[in-house]
Amino acid sequence: MGTRENRFQPGKSHINRMTTAGVQTGNTGGIESPSHDRLVYITTCFIGHQVEVQVLDGSLFTGIFHATNAEKDFGIILKMARVTKAGSSRGQKNISDSVQKPPSKTLIIPGKELVQIVAKGVPVTRDGLMNDFQNDQLHDIMIDSSISHSRHVDLERELEPWVPDDDNPECPELDNTFVRHWNRGWDQFEANATLFGVKSTFNEELYTTKLDRGPQMRELEKEALRLAREIEGEDTQDLHLAEERGIHLHDKFDVDEETKYSSVYRGVDDSGYDENEDILDPQNCQTYGDVSDSLPNNGSQITSRFSTVGEVQSTHFSTSNDFHPSGALDDPSIIENNQTNQQLAGSNYTKQDTEKHMVYEQNHTSKSEESSFLPNKESTDTGLSATATAFAPTNVSSKAQEKTRSNEVSSTSESGNAAPTAASGPGLSPSSSMGSLTSEKSTLNPHAKEFRLNPNAKSFVPSSPLRAASPVSDASFYYPANVAPAPQMHGMPVGIGMGPAFPSHQPVIFGPQGTPLHSPQTYFHSNGPQYGQQMLLSQPRQVVYMPTYPPEMPYKGRDF
Amino acid sequence: MDGISGGDDFAVGCVLTIKTTFGNEFEGQIITYDRPSNILVFQEGLKSNPQSRRNIRLLKANYIKEFSFLGQSEDPLDLKNCYLDLNSLQSKEDAAVRKAEIDVERIGVGVTAEAQSIFDALSKTLPVRWDKTVIVVMNEVRVSSPYLAESVTGGIPAANERVRKVLELERRRLQTRGGGQ
Numbered sequence: 140m141g142t143r144e145n146r147f148q149p150g151k152s153h154i155n156r157m158t159t160a161g162v163q164t165g166n167t168g169g170i171e172s173p174s175h176d177r178l179v180y181i182t183t184c185f186i187g188h189q190v191e192v193q194v195l196d197g198s199l200f201t202g203i204f205h206a207t208n209a210e211k212d213f214g215i216i217l218k219m220a221r222v223t224k225a226g227s228s229r230g231q232k233n234i235s236d237s238v239q240k241p242p243s244k245t246l247i248i249p250g251k252e253l254v255q256i257v258a259k260g261v262p263v264t265r266d267g268l269m270n271d272f273q274n275d276q277l278h279d280i281m282i283d284s285s286i287s288h289s290r291h292v293d294l295e296r297e298l299e300p301w302v303p304d305d306d307n308p309e310c311p312e313l314d315n316t317f318v319r320h321w322n323r324g325w326d327q328f329e330a331n332a333t334l335f336g337v338k339s340t341f342n343e344e345l346y347t348t349k350l351d352r353g354p355q356m357r358e359l360e361k362e363a364l365r366l367a368r369e370i371e372g373e374d375t376q377d378l379h380l381a382e383e384r385g386i387h388l389h390d391k392f393d394v395d396e397e398t399k400y401s402s403v404y405r406g407v408d409d410s411g412y413d414e415n416e417d418i419l420d421p422q423n424c425q426t427y428g429d430v431s432d433s434l435p436n437n438g439s440q441i442t443s444r445f446s447t448v449g450e451v452q453s454t455h456f457s458t459s460n461d462f463h464p465s466g467a468l469d470d471p472s473i474i475e476n477n478q479t480n481q482q483l484a485g486s487n488y489t490k491q492d493t494e495k496h497m498v499y500e501q502n503h504t505s506k507s508e509e510s511s512f513l514p515n516k517e518s519t520d521t522g523l524s525a526t527a528t529a530f531a532p533t534n535v536s537s538k539a540q541e542k543t544r545s546n547e548v549s550s551t552s553e554s555g556n557a558a559p560t561a562a563s564g565p566g567l568s569p570s571s572s573m574g575s576l577t578s579e580k581s582t583l584n585p586h587a588k589e590f591r592l593n594p595n596a597k598s599f600v601p602s603s604p605l606r607a608a609s610p611v612s613d614a615s616f617y618y619p620a621n622v623a624p625a626p627q628m629h630g631m632p633v634g635i636g637m638g639p640a641f642p643s644h645q646p647v648i649f650g651p652q653g654t655p656l657h658s659p660q661t662y663f664h665s666n667g668p669q670y671g672q673q674m675l676l677s678q679p680r681q682v683v684y685m686p687t688y689p690p691e692m693p694y695k696g697r698d699f
Numbered sequence: 700m701d702g703i704s705g706g707d708d709f710a711v712g713c714v715l716t717i718k719t720t721f722g723n724e725f726e727g728q729i730i731t732y733d734r735p736s737n738i739l740v741f742q743e744g745l746k747s748n749p750q751s752r753r754n755i756r757l758l759k760a761n762y763i764k765e766f767s768f769l770g771q772s773e774d775p776l777d778l779k780n781c782y783l784d785l786n787s788l789q790s791k792e793d794a795a796v797r798k799a800e801i802d803v804e805r806i807g808v809g810v811t812a813e814a815q816s817i818f819d820a821l822s823k824t825l826p827v828r829w830d831k832t833v834i835v836v837m838n839e840v841r842v843s844s845p846y847l848a849e850s851v852t853g854g855i856p857a858a859n860e861r862v863r864k865v866l867e868l869e870r871r872r873l874q875t876r877g878g879g880q
Contacts, residue, residue: 177731177776181740181755183783187792197721203795213736218792219799242803250736254721254762260752265782296876 179209181263190258192217192248199224202246204258212250220246711776714769717741720762727756728775737761742775807832810844817846820869825862836862 185204202220221242328339727741743754834842840854
């Protein structure tokens with residue numbers, strides 16, 4: 140039992156008694172009664188806390204609780220106290236007058252004046268006290284809001300949505316951007332010149348492949364437009380695409396602006412590969428539609444891939460002579476046998492257009508034809524024998540497709556094929572379909588159009604003796620042992636250092652008469668083995684040269 | 700208004716509604732009653748979690764005008780969890796006092812609320828202090844009542860100009876905000 144003290148001080152004696160939770164003998168309500176202890180405990184918890192004290196005349200004082208003499212009359216000492224509400228004895232004053240006087244450093248309220256003490260948010264438990272302490276420590280870190288004293292000027296404004304000023308007649312309505320057709324006749328350069336006198340030096344060809352505006356342009360353009368319309372008219376679940384195309388998705392639901400225009404990914408996004416996958420077939424239709432429309436769906440991945448590639452390739456072939464026919468293609472059993480195909484392909488290097496045409500016509504109607512397309516194609520294209528086809532088929536074919544597409548791009552114009560009449564298929568913009576072929580489509584395109592040879596296609600005659608260029612370097616090449624692939628870069632004139640040989644179906648594109656325009660660039664396809672370079676030359680002549688591969692060319696590939 | 704005798708009647712944990720002689724009404728749960736001082740300790744509000752801070756009210760029992768018994772609940776104080784750390788309490792008090800002193804500096808004595816809000820607005824970006832009823836900015840520029848652009852005096856022209864501009868901006872902002880309310 141500690142000494143009685145007039146002033147309440149954090150007497151350890153009392154506290155000790157509290158912490159030991161000892162119950163005092165006698166419950167007469169004496170000073171040492173548990174009730175009293177509780178009172179002392181609670182008031183001790185008040186120390187440092189902001190409290191509001193009401194006194195006899197009704198005034199309210201707010202300040203930091205400092206002490207009380209709990210032993211006596213329970214007077215209160217507050218620090219930094221000020222009057223928040225004046226009682227009747229002082230007359231009615233409003234709160235703003237409270238700032239008339241600075242707060243008292245120390246305010247003593249006698250016990251008999253005390254009516255009540257109110258403290259909000261007092262931690263009374265051990266954990267609460269600890270938390271409080273920690274929080275207080277944190278407050279020493281100046282947070283921005285306390286630095287800016289924003290609590291003093293925290294009036295908020297009612298936010299209103301933005302409404303544009305009177306519409307400037309010169310500026311096209313923002314809302315109408317998607318309403319009008321894309322080619323609404325707006326020429327930005329023209330507008331700029333008239334409005335601001337700025338002369339444009341824009342040359343489209345600096346940024347994209349030069350279009351060949353020759354006599355065949357019209358048809359290519361038509362085809363491209365048709366494809367574009369088809370794509371743009373496609374149904375989609377993607378909100379943004381739908382809005383562009385004027386499809387009203389979720390019309391009945393109230394779709395708010397955030398859903399419509401935010402870029403935050405909130406749900407299933409079908410604008411990725413899903414769409415590409417969907418597109419793949421339609422693209423096939425279009426791209427390859429004209430090429431071969433009688434491709435049966437054999438469900439075999441390999442063959443289907445090959446067939447599609449074959450179709451594409453065939454379009455090129457229409458312009459070149461070096462289609463090589465595969466005499467043995469008539470045999471359906473070849474489908475599953477790559478090796479055989481390769482052999483056949485390898486052995487079927489011919490240079491006669493007619494032969495090729497014939498072979499292709501034959502090949503059209505059977506699976507084996509398709510499967511042989513690829514080997515044929517690739518070998519003719521690149522000088523590699525059909526071993527190229529023996530790679531992981533999907534990769535190969537996808538690469539093939541991509542490459543062919545890019546080839547098409549480079550070789551033809553963006554809008555289409557060099558031989559539109561024969562194969563109006565690949566008018567597809569290459570970029571859209573690139574890289575989307577990783578999906579394993581195991582079905583042949585039932586809508587693919589038949590390949591039609593274009594007899595008017597220019598046939599390539601190499602101007603210099605064929606010479607094997609650098610050996611096949613790509614490690615990913617897989618050559619069946621007994622294949623004799625023709626080295627790539629046949630027909631490349633001397634002087635062009637083509638490092639890695641073309642792995643497959645990369646038509647080497649030359650300028651007229653075999654003059655290469657510039658070194659090929661390397662294109663590394665991320666998901667497949669690296670096939671070496673991909674020619675992306677764009678020529679005024681949209682001709683693809685298929686080098687002829689004399690069978691006697693020595694095999695320069697690597698032996699694996 | 701007689702003191703309620705028989706303090707033992709006030710069992711701990713009782714929930715009562717109290718009306719004081721000053722007209723306050725509140726409802727709370729008894730934590731304790733101390734007879735010598737005649738003080739009732741109430742806990743108000745619901746206990747959302749055991750560690751939550753509580754609203755405590757100490758009331759001298761002789762100011763209870765009327766009360767009604769609502770129910771009996773358990774002891775709001777968990778005796779096992781009672782703990783006092785005097786050091787932390789002391790530092791809490793020191794910190795509070797410090798903060799209050801800082802706040803005091805910010806509040807002008809004998810100034811209107813408008814002046815105070817102007818002071819607060821200026822203090823967001825400029826160092827300001829009160830000198831009686833004059834706002835002293837950057838220790839050189841003085842803004843006296845009525846705290847208009849014309850009332851800005853002192854300091855080098857650049858500083859004076861700056862204070863003037865800020866003052867006008869803040870006034871405008873206060874006006875729109877005040878109007879928007």
